[in-house]
Amino acid sequence: MTKWSPILWEMDDDRVFKALADRTRRFLLDLLYARDGRTLTELESEVSMTRFGVAKHLKVLEEADLVVVRRSGREKLHYLNPVPIRLIHDRWIDKYAAPRLAALTELKRELEQRDDH
């Protein structure tokens, strides 16, 4: 229905949400958020799963454009792309409510800290 401009990127929202629906894939995003540009083998070593499983998950993340890759010889470096996440946010949170919400989530974080020890 919507014609997307292919100039910057393509976002298929179903692919993105399906990609985020799996714990392992979210953990892979966490790893890349902490440090970008890792190879499949390096990521595999952080997850208790075979290389094949991890490769499959990374492929799903790529196709959702949540992860972008750069090839370097026989290695494939993985990078986190935050744009689709930002679009999720913008879909259900309006500009004027955002600051108040940010304050609330901040408060939540503080309460957690206080609880943690």
Added chain:
Amino acid sequence: MTKWSPILWEMDDDRVFKALADRTRRFLLDLLYARDGRTLTELESEVSMTRFGVAKHLKVLEEADLVVVRRSGREKLHYLNPVPIRLIHDRWIDKYAAPRLAALTELKRELEQRDDH
């Protein structure tokens, strides 16, 4: 691992992402984003699915805390809760990158508009 403060709300991140992974459920959130406080019957009329299907989806959204309900007699009014969405955003987008990203997504939106007609 993290002890959550039950004071404000509980967030099970898996429930949230699984809930968002379905097109119909996202559409229900869109409907509630446009106008809050609707009943099951009203929401059902907007979707080509039986009442049972819609009820099941709403239950999933409730359990994920993406929708909160208020009972009024025999009716059940549904409201959108943006907090879990905000938490998704905060997980993978750092505070300093957010403004630049917002500009990018804004540009994207403009390009779409230009394309659309």
Added chain:
DNA sequence: AAAATAGGTGACCATTTGGTCACGTGTCAA
């Protein structure tokens, strides 16, 4: 050139998920 390294493919199986239906409960109005 041979061996080691990094990654890809298609098939397979167990489990989960989406949607429908028959039936049941609580609330309101005539």
Added chain:
DNA sequence: TTGACACGTGACCAAATGGTCACCTATTTT
């Protein structure tokens, strides 16, 4: 109080998903 209305439950089936494996290609190193 009787019937209409708003919603909930448990069973059921087809389809999609997560994970593993045997086997494959391409690049680098010795």
